[in-house]
Amino acid sequence: MMKTVGKDLVSLRIEIIGISLIISSLAIVLSNWKKVPVSSHQAIVSSLVGSGLAFGVSIDVDTLMKIVESWIISPIGAFFLSIFVYRVLIIGISKIPPLKAERCIRYLLLLSGSVIAYNTGANELATALGPVVYFGLLTPLQAAFMGSILLWIGAFLLSGRVVETIGKGITALDPFSGFAAQFGAGLSVLLFTTLGMPVSTTYCVIGAILGVGMLKSTKTAKSPFLKRIFLSWVITPFVAMVLGYVFARAFLF
Amino acid sequence: MFKGIRKILVGGEKEKEILDLIREHIEILSEAAETLKIAIEADDPSLSYDICELERTGDIIRREIALRLYEGAFLPAVRAEFYRFAELVDESIDLIEDTSVYFNMMSNINPEIRDLCLRIAEINCKMVDYLYHAFDSLEKEADLSDKTIKLRAKEQEIDGLKREIHSKMVQIDIKSFWEGYILSNFLDNLVNISDKIEDAADVIQILNVSLR
Numbered sequence: 123m124m125k126t127v128g129k130d131l132v133s134l135r136i137e138i139i140g141i142s143l144i145i146s147s148l149a150i151v152l153s154n155w156k157k158v159p160v161s162s163h164q165a166i167v168s169s170l171v172g173s174g175l176a177f178g179v180s181i182d183v184d185t186l187m188k189i190v191e192s193w194i195i196s197p198i199g200a201f202f203l204s205i206f207v208y209r210v211l212i213i214g215i216s217k218i219p220p221l222k223a224e225r226c227i228r229y230l231l232l233l234s235g236s237v238i239a240y241n242t243g244a245n246e247l248a249t250a251l252g253p254v255v256y257f258g259l260l261t262p263l264q265a266a267f268m269g270s271i272l273l274w275i276g277a278f279l280l281s282g283r284v285v286e287t288i289g290k291g292i293t294a295l296d297p298f299s300g301f302a303a304q305f306g307a308g309l310s311v312l313l314f315t316t317l318g319m320p321v322s323t324t325y326c327v328i329g330a331i332l333g334v335g336m337l338k339s340t341k342t343a344k345s346p347f348l349k350r351i352f353l354s355w356v357i358t359p360f361v362a363m364v365l366g367y368v369f370a371r372a373f374l375f
Numbered sequence: 376m377f378k379g380i381r382k383i384l385v386g387g388e389k390e391k392e393i394l395d396l397i398r399e400h401i402e403i404l405s406e407a408a409e410t411l412k413i414a415i416e417a418d419d420p421s422l423s424y425d426i427c428e429l430e431r432t433g434d435i436i437r438r439e440i441a442l443r444l445y446e447g448a449f450l451p452a453v454r455a456e457f458y459r460f461a462e463l464v465d466e467s468i469d470l471i472e473d474t475s476v477y478f479n480m481m482s483n484i485n486p487e488i489r490d491l492c493l494r495i496a497e498i499n500c501k502m503v504d505y506l507y508h509a510f511d512s513l514e515k516e517a518d519l520s521d522k523t524i525k526l527r528a529k530e531q532e533i534d535g536l537k538r539e540i541h542s543k544m545v546q547i548d549i550k551s552f553w554e555g556y557i558l559s560n561f562l563d564n565l566v567n568i569s570d571k572i573e574d575a576a577d578v579i580q581i582l583n584v585s586l587r
Binding site: 215222225298 | 514
């Protein structure tokens with residue numbers, strides 16, 4: 123994962139890394155503040171490409187296309203995987219008493235949360251730190267250690283606002299839908315991570331929640347929120363790339 | 376730390392405490408319904424004091440349930456339903472208490488409607504038994520529909536008796552405003568107990584569905 127973003131995509135220079143990471147972190151903090159889930163992958167990859175273009179370094183178009191494809195395919199994969207997980211789960215729990223089902227789902231939610239947390243380290247963190255490691259600023263171990271500490275601080279300080287949007291904004295989640303969505307998204311991210319593709323956990327979770335929501339009823343998915351999320355999905359890479367380019371040009375000037 | 380790990384792996388202590396408290400709460404309701412039935416059967420209004428005592432115990436249990444739920448038992452998605460259930464059981468006990476208080480204020484139940492009132496009190500006791508079994512089934516059985524259907528059938532029986540009482544009530548000779556007021560409130564509360572028990576059974580059904 124670190125290799126795809128840190129080595130294959132753009133021929134790195136320290137200025138490109140600096141500009142890209144500053145723009146990405148600003149975009150993520152601002153969108154979290156506005157309660158809009160934004161993909162850190164999209165912000166990092168797009169700002170790397172934008173600033174790379176400004177510096178005139180070579181960009182591997184094949185790698186970029188593969189990454190963009192995975193941005194589209196992974197939420198669709200999560201959509202169908204979550205439907206599959208939900209169907210299997212419902213068949214399984216219909217045969218056990220409700221309170222035993224409640225206990226069961228508590229363990230399953232812990233499991234799916236763990237899968238997502240693992241993916242965040244394996245995929246999200248790797249995307250963010252790939253350029254830093256491949257430029258030799260940190261060893262993979264140092265990057266993993268520092269990244270996990272900062273990940274915890276971020277989750278502690280800022281995650282609450284996005285949790286609200288994801289948990290309540292798109293569709294009302296019962297525990298079983300919550301598990302199916304989270305586990306479906308986790309499986310999708312795990313699959314793409316294994317293939318070495320940087321995919322967005324955010325959009326996989328959204329695709330999965332939408333899958334479960336639509337399975338239960340198309341009316342349960344709240345369209346204004348989806349519109350906002352879809353816009354952010356399209357706008358984030360574009361804005362990050364433009365900002366990366368503009369900042370890099372300003373830096374060169 | 377080991378306690379935390381144990382909680383994740385084994386868990387369920389808070390949940391067990393709440394389930395035990397709810398069972399105890401239903402048992403209090405059963406005792407109150409039974410006492411009211413005996414009071415009507417034996418024409419003994421003094422038993423209303425026992426019912427008031429049971430009502431106070433019921434309140435304490437409801438508060439305890441709320442506190443334990445607030446401490447984090449069960450998934451947040453179902454906590455509200457558990458508390459709603461405890462509230463409805465408590466409201467049923469309150470209604471039994473009010474009925475017994477009005478019964479205490481009456482000199483006696485008019486013979487025209489006495490047997491019908493006793494029949495309602497008996498059905499209320501039966502309904503509480505069904506409610507207990509329905510709640511117990513949340514932990515033991517996958518399908519609860521037959522338990523709640525039985526309850527609804529009993530409630531319909533009470534609706535029939537209520538209509539019969541109303542038709543006989545108009546023929547009763549009422550000597551003063553307060554005599555009529557007390558009789559009317561006694562009957563209203565008596566027939567409303569089953570509605571609350573039915574509502575509590577509906578919450579069990581909602582819990583069942585929300586965990587599917």
